[in-house]
Amino acid sequence: xxxxxxGLGVDIAFLLLAALAVVTGxxxxxxxxxxxxxxxxxxxxxxxxxxxxxLAAEYLGVAMFFMMAVEMTVMALFMVMFMMNPxxxxxxxxxxxxxxxxxxxxxxxxxxGAMALLAAFPDQPVPAGLEPVRSLGNEMLGxxxxxxxxxxxxxxxxxxxxxxxxxxxxxxGAAAEGSMPPGLEPGSDPAGKxxxxxxxxxxxxxxxx
Amino acid sequence: MTLTTLLLLAAALIGIGIYGxxxxxxxxxxxxxxxLILNGVMLAAVAFWAFSGAGAPEGQLLTIIVMAVMAIEMxxxxxxxxxxxxGKQADMTESLTGLKH
Numbered sequence: 001x002x003x004x005x006x007g008l009g010v011d012i013a014f015l016l017l018a019a020l021a022v023v024t025g026x027x028x029x030x031x032x033x034x035x036x037x038x039x040x041x042x043x044x045x046x047x048x049x050x051x052x053x054x055l056a057a058e059y060l061g062v063a064m065f066f067m068m069a070v071e072m073t074v075m076a077l078f079m080v081m082f083m084m085n086p087x088x089x090x091x092x093x094x095x096x097x098x099x100x101x102x103x104x105x106x107x108x109x110x111x112x113g114a115m116a117l118l119a120a121f122p123d124q125p126v127p128a129g130l131e132p133v134r135s136l137g138n139e140m141l142g143x144x145x146x147x148x149x150x151x152x153x154x155x156x157x158x159x160x161x162x163x164x165x166x167x168x169x170x171x172x173g174a175a176a177e178g179s180m181p182p183g184l185e186p187g188s189d190p191a192g193k194x195x196x197x198x199x200x201x202x203x204x205x206x207x208x209x
Numbered sequence: 210m211t212l213t214t215l216l217l218l219a220a221a222l223i224g225i226g227i228y229g230x231x232x233x234x235x236x237x238x239x240x241x242x243x244x245l246i247l248n249g250v251m252l253a254a255v256a257f258w259a260f261s262g263a264g265a266p267e268g269q270l271l272t273i274i275v276m277a278v279m280a281i282e283m284x285x286x287x288x289x290x291x292x293x294x295x296g297k298q299a300d301m302t303e304s305l306t307g308l309k310h
Contacts, residue, residue: 014210018218025225025245029233041241044222048252051218054210055259060272064251067276071244071283078237078287082294094234096303101232109224116216124263132269139266140273147270151277158281165288168295 010054017054021047034079042072056126059133215256222249234301236293240286247279 025044028037049064095101126132140148222245229242251272258268293304 011210014214018214021218021248022221022225025222025248028241028245029225029229029238034235034238037238037241041244044245045248048222048248051210051215051252052255055215055255057255057258057269057272060251060255060269063273063276067280071280074283074287075237075241078290082237082290094238094301095232096234098232101228104231105224105226105228108227109220112220112223113217116213116220121212121257121261124261126259126262126264130264132264135264135266136269136273139270144267144270147274151274154281155277158284162284162288165285166291 014051014054017047017051020044021051035076038072038075038079041075042068045072056132059136212256212260215260216253219249219253219256222246222252234303236286236290236302239302240283243282243286244279247275247282251275 021044024040024047027040028044031037031040045064045068049061049068051061052058052064053061226242226245226247226249229245230239231242233239233242254268254272254275258265258272262268
């Protein structure tokens, strides 16, 4: 395979892309703007996608671009809809148990890195004549069709579950029936719009009579 | 670009992802940490396929499955964010103290 005895250019590209993937991945959690965070994550994914293309897995690399572009755009939209600080106008660092998290992250890196450095993985590169996209297609619609179709079925199930979870009304009435939003301060009135809800119920009542 | 350097990069991405998933208070930022972990997993899978799998197509298929897992994680995560926001007007993990609201 061409990429197996690759030249200096591929190595340089890999190093730059690796640095880009790690730096943008890190910046995701260090930027004040949540929208920017999702685009940093997108850059990290695209860098990994380009590395996949360098590794001759063209289909996966390109699929990564498309999937992540859409996912991160949705994510940015969600940030704008729900988050308190989407634009990064105020400094923001919303973390908990940060020491444990740093420890776990470093430990994860060290253990996996030690495995990468110390384990003796077999040296069996992709054979010369193999067409990666064709072989993947034959596998997906051949021997592994059940697995591939199962993934599709699970995605369908997810769609149904997502609609059920996020719909206003559940099967047995309003999804948030009886729930009260917490107060802005301990012991204060509920935040949000409880009064409106009560009025809405009265309204409902009258309509029935 | 060798298997070792690729796996080290994957390990770095997974490590950052673990930090993010454990440390972030906002649900969506937490999900970004999970995504970063899966990013590293996909890179490692492709690296193994390219350098030690002798071109076995199952290596690429594994990456496709991880992509599907990622899409499921995103969709369920966002649905839960919507559900929690409806019930609690909140987007922070701290505001959920129990499984039932």
